[in-house]
Amino acid sequence: MQGKGVIKFFAIILALACIYQLSFTWVAHKVENDAHIYAKGDTAVEKAYLDSISTQPVYPVLGHTYQYCLENELALGLDLKGGMNVTMQISLEEVVRALSNKNPDPVFNQALVNATAAMKTSQTDYVTLFVKEYEKLAPNGKLAAIFSTKDNQANLKYNASNSEVEKYLKSESETAVQQSYTVLNTRIDQFGVTQPNISREKATNRILIELPGVKDPARVRKLLSGTAKLEFYETFQSQEVYPLLSSIDNLLAAKNKANAKDTAKAVTATDTTKKDGLALLNKVQKNAKDTSASALRSKMASDHPLFSMLVPPVYADANGQQQLAPGAIAGLAEQKDISKINDLLNSPEVKNIIPRNMKLLWGVKPREKSKTFELYAIKLTGAENGPVLAGDVINDARSVTDQRGNPEVEMTMNSTGAQKWRVITAEAAATTPKKSIAIVLDDNVYSAPTVQNEISGGISSISGSFTVDDTKDLANVLKAGRLDAPARIIGEDVVGPSLGAQSIQDSLLSCLLGFIVVLVFMIAYYNRAGTIAVIAVIINVFFLMGVLTSLHAVLTVPGVAGIVLTLGMAVDANVLIYERVREELALGKSLRLAVSDGFKHALSSILDSNISTFLTGLILFIFGSGPIQGFATTLMIGIVTSLFCSLLISRLMFEWLLDKGGDIKFSNPWSSHTFKNANYAFVKNRSKFYIFSGLFIAAGFVSMFTQGFNYGVDFQGGRSYVVHFENKNVTDEDVRGAVEDVLGRGTQVKTYGTDKFSITTNYLIEENTTATDTKVEQTLIEALNKKAVTQMSKKDILSSQKVQATVADGLKKSAVWTVLFAILIIAAYILLRFRKWHFSVAAMIATAHDALMVLSFFSIFRNVIPFLEIDQAFIAAVLTVIGYSINDTVVVFDRIREHLHLHHSKADKPEEVINTAINSTLSRTIITALTVLFVLIILFIFGGDVIRGFSFALLIGIIFGTYSSICVATPVIVDFGKKDLR
Incomplete structure (x- = not known):
């Protein structure tokens, strides 16, 4: 083996880096444990303790602060830590209406209504839909007559074409979304949660917000949904x-x-x-x-x-x-x-x-160097004790540079605002010392520039110690006064801390039991070589967790499922190698040579199979969101670390044992001849497999069109609650009888563990207000209490989820395109690697077959098995099954290619050669499938209710995937390439 020293050096460096990254999690948890002990159960005291030491060194060796350790620890997702995930949508209807100065034209207003209705079933942007609806209602209408107002003539001429108006509206809508992003980004700091996350959804008017650990969803809804209020205030010196x-x-x-x-x-x-x-x-x-x-x-x-x-x-x-x-500035303080x-x-x-007449407000950002926040004393004026000027007078604001190249903000006001601004600035500049005017949004001071001179004409320059990003943010804030762009919650997912703690417990248990199963099975089947595989898996998981932490990836319940799945799939490379080594030993080669040739001959199959699975994870990462991205991240990192450990770390251990003269056995007496002379007629019986698959998929299609699927709330819209019941004798029929009369006949009730139920309803889903959310929750509680099903309160709602129909429709379409795209990408990779279209077509048919088999199963048995639900996690499971199936199929294809190369004479029939190739890989196929299935069964039984449907979809998918690799994909090659395989 070449480069042993380099591999050892790299492994040591990687191990040290992982220890360093994981140490932040250990230190942070120790500090939090100390705080918990100190507080004796008082959460307020515990929080105060942690706040007091946030900037204190707590890392004994390196002197890092507690805050730094928190920012670098392994981040847990909402489903493990508890918290709230919110999808906000900016109301572009009201933005467009505001840009027209609320024009009363009936055609214009009808076009807005029509566009809003069309948005519920379309993924086209709102402005495009609005323009289409307007031109449909008024074919000769001119939008410029509506939008070219006195205040925006500089941006839109009166004779502008409809396409120019459309471009202008899209630009202003983008500004409105970015402005809302800036406002919401500031608001989430008020919740005091660790590692909040806010991001814009690509090419939409939606903003995604994650608040781990937040315990008051009602307060979150109220603060996030409030209208942005921009004001200008005088200040005290x-x-x-x-x-x-x-x-x-x-x-x-x-x-x-x-x-x-x-x-x-x-x-x-x-x-x-x-x-x-x-x-x-x-x-x-x-x-x-x-x-x-x-x-x-x-x-x-x-x-x-x-x-x-x-x-x-x-x-x-x-x-x-x-x-x-x-x-x-009245004072400075640390956060x-x-x-x-x-x-x-x-x-x-x-x-x-x-x-x-005084209000004390904090600055929105800390100072660059000292990291301290500024406190301002705001002067309230007039009979109403309000601002000197409201933000609705702003026409435009943009980030520019002055003559010296320093960033500043240029602000333009309308005529009314310009007149008032002239008087205000004249008074402020006339005092000694000169006064400042504070720019306040949502009671946060964004800037308080000192007025140097009277400003006439309505155009002002705001300068200071700004970065370019600062001026862009301030420009967006100033535009908040002009563009009425309310942000509404169209989707949310709330997970209570008790459910998160249960998820952590279930996840740890499933990981531990999954590892034990892999350990026992590998040692039982492969003897001492199995021990090496188990050590490699342990190192693999260690590297995986270290890399996850270093990338600041968020670990979710599906992510834990990815780790558990990695435990099963990580041994696949070892199985490929070991089966090859056993073949080489059977040819009479020495142990050292057999090991060397086994690694060499298995390399191609290992790389092809893992790259195809990695591509699946990449597609999931690109098109998925939230927990699905967490699963994809874990899967991709796990593939990379598995390759490193299986190909290099395992090889180093083998070389070390061989150098020491150790006797390495690759089987136990009972497993030494398993599948050794297998000669099953897979190709000959392919018509039977075609008939079975065809009938099952046909039955699935009939079921899909007649009874459909059990859609999760994220695919059908609505509200879903996981409710805990103290009374364990309550049945789903009891709960259904209690809530159906109040929440509607379409309400779904499903068991969720031994003492929990999932309740999904469309009740009042069209009324998208925070008051409605509270009303539905209270109605649910009252209905259950009234029917004496149980005596419960708000704390018994362990989690809740809300999804608007628009989001659900988009997720459905995105899911379909993602699966189709995955199949095409994998087929293209197979074509690139094997250079024969027959292999690519066979792979495409096999992956489509697997997806359809799983879908058919979920439809046919939807009323038999309660947790068969189609949601985002299900799509992740289908794509993972596709990746696994291709992994399996590629190994078989690789052996077929090898056999066809060795047996290419006219006397060798392709059907027989292919059948021999399938049988020669049967041991590897069955052993890998069994290992993964054992782990998935553990995940299904002990992984918890949160991922029961997900793990079951993987379970049956792996069965179908293994079946298709042997019985569908390879026979298809025979039928498509009888004349071209020699």
Whole structure:
């Protein structure tokens, strides 16, 4: 074996890298365990403890902070950790309506209604549908007459063609979606969850949000669905705010003292603080930075509860004394202290001394260098104590560069806004020092530029220490005032922490039992060589977890299924090698030569089969979302690490044992002759296989057209709840009888474990508001309690899912195209590798056969087996079956190619040669299939209710895939290539 040193070096480096990556998970879990012990079950205390040490070093060797460890630990998906997954859709109907200044034209408004209705069953973008509907209703109508208003003449001329208007509307719609993305990205920070994720769905007006660990779905719905509100406010200067903050600091310090007399003294001491405020400030900051003793820090927090966390902005004068810096910033604080400061400022006694015309708001982003957040004192004006200007006066905003090449924002207002802006800026520029105007969206300050001069004409430049991304975000925020683009929840998936904990337990159990099954089977069948395969599988899983963590991939329940499946499929390469070695030993070769030739001759089959499966995973990753991407990621990484471990690590272990003179056996007495002289007439009996498959698929088609499928909520739309029942005697009929009268006759009830039921309904699904979500949930609870099925409350709803019909329709179409695309890609790869179209056609027929067999099974037995459900996980299972089947088929094809090359004379009949090739790989085919099936049975029994349907689809799919590799794919080659195979 060449390059042993390089392989050893690379394996050691990879192992060390994996240990390093996984260590963050170990450290983070240790800190969280310490917090749990410290809090003694009090979640508020536990959270406060973790917040307090978020920026403290907790990694003993490298000194990484807890926050850094959290960001680099193995991320768990919502189905394992609990939390909420939300799909938001931007209402482009209202965007288009706003761009027309709410034009009352009846044809225009009817076209909007028609386009909205068409969106429910179409994947075409909204603007295209709207333009088509308008031109259908008014063939000679001019859209420019509706959209070319006084405020946007610079972007759209009055004589513009309909296609130009369409282009303009698409550009503005894209801006509206990006603006909403920016707003939502800011809002999710308010939930305080670890590793939130927000992303845009490609080429749609949808935004996907994941909030792991969130425990209040109602609050999430309310905050995410709120309309963005852009406003401009005057600000107080830091010199005006500091005396108030000093008073608050003294008041809170007095509160910490035991008697009311001390409190009264502290409150009356406010005037002395004003006079000697900066001396106190120097003392507070000096002591706050001294971290040499925890006792000192504790005393500072008691004596100065506010100033120990909130530092007023200062600069050093010529004498080295700190002075208050002019400007709108009232104070600076670290992120870990913000929630504590908010609690202090919102306490009743503090709110009583804050002036009514003042509101304290935080900046939206931390400072670049110090990572501290700025606190602003906003001035409320007028009789209504509101802003000086609303955001609806903005015509446009864009990111530009000034004469020096620095990024800035150019903001344009309409005529009404320009007049008001001139007066506001004139007053702000006339003061000493000059005042700032805060740009506020959703009570977050995005910028507070100082007004240098009176601004007339309605065009303003906003500059500062901006990056290009900062100016793009600010431009999008400013446009939020003009474009009315409400974001509505069209899909959500809520998983309670108890269900997540159960999923983790089930996943660990299935992984452990799956590993034990593989270990026992491989050693029992392959003797000492089986032990080497098991060691390689252990190393493979270790590498897989390390790589997953380093890539910040999210581990989901389907991802765990991918790991369990990897345990079964990882031995496939070892089986191929071992079967080849056994053949070489049977030819009388020495052990060392047999091992060398076994690895060499098995290489082609191993690479072809794994590349085809990898392609399946790649297609799943590209076209899937959420948990499906997690499964695909695990599958692809598992294939790569399996190849490394099977081909290289296993070989190193064999070489080491051979060098030591070890006696390596590749079978036990009972398994040494298994399938050795197999001679089954697969090709001769192919017509029987064709008839069986044809009849089964025909019955499946009849069933599909007559009774259809049990569609999951993500493929049919609706709401689905997993409900826990304390009363274990409750049956699905009891639950169905309780909810059908209220939620409708179409409500589906299915068992979900021993004490849980899945309830799916279309009740009020068209009413897409947060109030409706709460109403449906409450109606469900009341229905179950009224019928005395059980006494339950909101906490008994372990998870919920909502999908609008538009999303469901898109998922169906996407699923069909994904499966077809996978079949074509794999067929193309087979054609490229084997250079004969017969192999490619046979592979395509076999993969289509497998998909149809699984679909037929799920339709025929839909009313017999309750968990046979068509959803996204099912599509992942079908594609995995296709990948496995091709893996299996390629191995057989590779042996057929080898036999046809050896037996190419006219005397050798292709049918006999192919049949011999099938029988020669039968041992490998059956052993691999059994290994995978054993693991899938474990996954099905112990993997939990969440993936029961998924694992069952894999189970029957692997059976059909193994059957098609032997009985369908190869006979098809015979029938298509009788004249061309020699």
